[in-house]
Amino acid sequence: MSLFSQHSANPNALFSGWLLPVALLVLLATALLSVTQGPMSIPVSDALSALLPFNFESDAPAHYQLVVTGIRLPRTLLCIAVGAILAMCGAVMQGLFRNPLADPGIIGVSSGSAAGAAIAIVLLGLVNWQLPEFISALAVPLFAFIGGFVTTVLVYRLGTTPNGTSVVMMLLAGIAVGALSGAGIGLLSYLANDQMLRDLSLWQMGSLAGATWSNIVLAFVTLAILLVVFMRKAQALNALLLGEAEAGHLGIQVQKLKSQLIFFTALGVGIAVSVSGLIGFVGLVVPHLIRMLLGPNHQRLIPYSALLGAALLLLADLLSRLVISPAELPVGIVTALVGAPFFIFLLLQQRQRIA
Template sequence: MDSAHRLRPVIMLLLTALLLLAFLLSLALGAVAIHPLDTVRALGRMLGLSQVAPETALIIEHIRLPRTLMGLLVGATLALTGAVMQGLFRNPLADPGLIGVSSGAALGAALVIVLGSWLLASLPASWMPYATVGGAFIGGVITTLLVYRLGQTAQGTSVASMLLAGIAIAAISGAFIGLLSYIADDTMLRTLTFWNMGSLGGANFERVGVLALCCALVWWRLPRQAKALNALLLGESEARHLGVDVERVKRELILLTALGVGACVAAAGLIGFVGLVVPHLVRLMLGADHRRVIPASMLLGGGLLLLADVVARLVVAPAELPIGILTALLGAPFFLMLLMRAQRRGGL
């Protein structure tokens, strides 16, 4: 036990170092490789501390920096909400998508992409990307509120009912997305396909700014519920005896997860398995205490998504592999491994 306690600060330090390394690699690597020292100088140039070649400054400041910041925000937020959902459901296989946020956001984006040409005909064409982001966010929020309403029972909020409602809503959203894909033209279908695959390629400072505002609220509130999540691990009745307002905590966790995941899907499309895999890896390293799991998940989530984005940029260069495909290829086998492990232990 003493050895495990001594290792925890070391693990947190390593996770921080991994995030910093991933941040630097994300700025330096791509179709045009930039030396790490030039990357640091380009960052220093933004602060008036150093000089670098104009073309290098252009690539770093206007292309890779917003993309890297978006990857950090998305990865950390998905991992944070995944850790919270696993604590709330008391199940290591839980994922933020279980409450229907991702599917609802994808449906909102699909509606704008396919029907926006006549629904938003009065808007300038340059507004369409922002309309797509707004549609995704609104779709995620509406879906979450619907799932939350369906999860209400006479005894309060039923997590099991919400799980079933989320699965049903995801199936309905998938059916409508399929219908929209059927009636879409070639351009719309291509846009819709890449949205559903997930990508950080559309990052810009405006979109990162909106995402950062949403994530700031989620990052501020969810870690404050770490003690309540620890109590919920014992069961809802036990948590009530420990003084936790279970209904209020569940409501806050669900709505903040909707905000965080909805904003991430709106900004970057569907990126799966980050919220599932990262918190589980953190629990293997640090145990189940959410006071450690939550910050460690945010560090590891941001770092891993940035590394995945670097691989996605390099593996088929000069083209780019959608990052959602890469995370699915890595995350799905991990999910199956967890599932088989749970079955061997006698169930989930």
């Protein structure tokens, strides 16, 4: 609660006047870098020419057009959607638990989604059912959502007492759920064939290399739904920061609100994990940075977290392609290298306040 309340009178809300155009400009610049930079550097003019509508004549060389429209544009769009989803879900989860240490990855929600998705990947492959294509495409997101939802409910119940939510219990529950999910994924890896095992290994480290238009559509539809729902609940989340009793006195149906937020957070994390694998710490770092700039008002925190989350994941994905070029690092490794020190910093802040 303390890390939230320290910004409650934050005069930095005046940043919001010019932060929106700056955030949009940063997102546009990072998206352009994502399209033009990589093992093959493409001039901006040729990239823009390749992105022209089909009824215009493009002057870009054929191989530039293929790289831009067939590989980098889908990857960039998926990056934007997944980064925004993870950051928004992190902001909402921190508001729900009233603690900035809450993150889908740290408290085990991502691990639960990963276990659900792994069940779909391996078991559906082993049983070799002849399912319609659209059902097979929906199986992984559905199982990932179920795993994330069950995990979120379990962690919340274990971490909540009549006196409120205990961050220590929440983190311990996340560790336990993460260990259980890891054991389940390990068992599935043992049962998998070589191709499944390779897919699972790369998927566990997080990657956006396999972006498809069906995944992009699914991610953006999910993003739109979450943005509408979370913005409608923003005022209620602000009231919840005062405490559950105080929110109830203000007319908020606390239990209904928590159930709805748990459901939609699990939906967002499950979809994100199913299309990109495990990508941690975006939901931890981004909301905290926005909160430091703009304060804890969720009406600003949620949309700005979406913008910064998209830009941050684009930069992480760009680094993953450039650091050991022409090879590629899994993007989950890059976000962990950035997010883990930030998490340690937050823990040190908490320890100083307790002391």
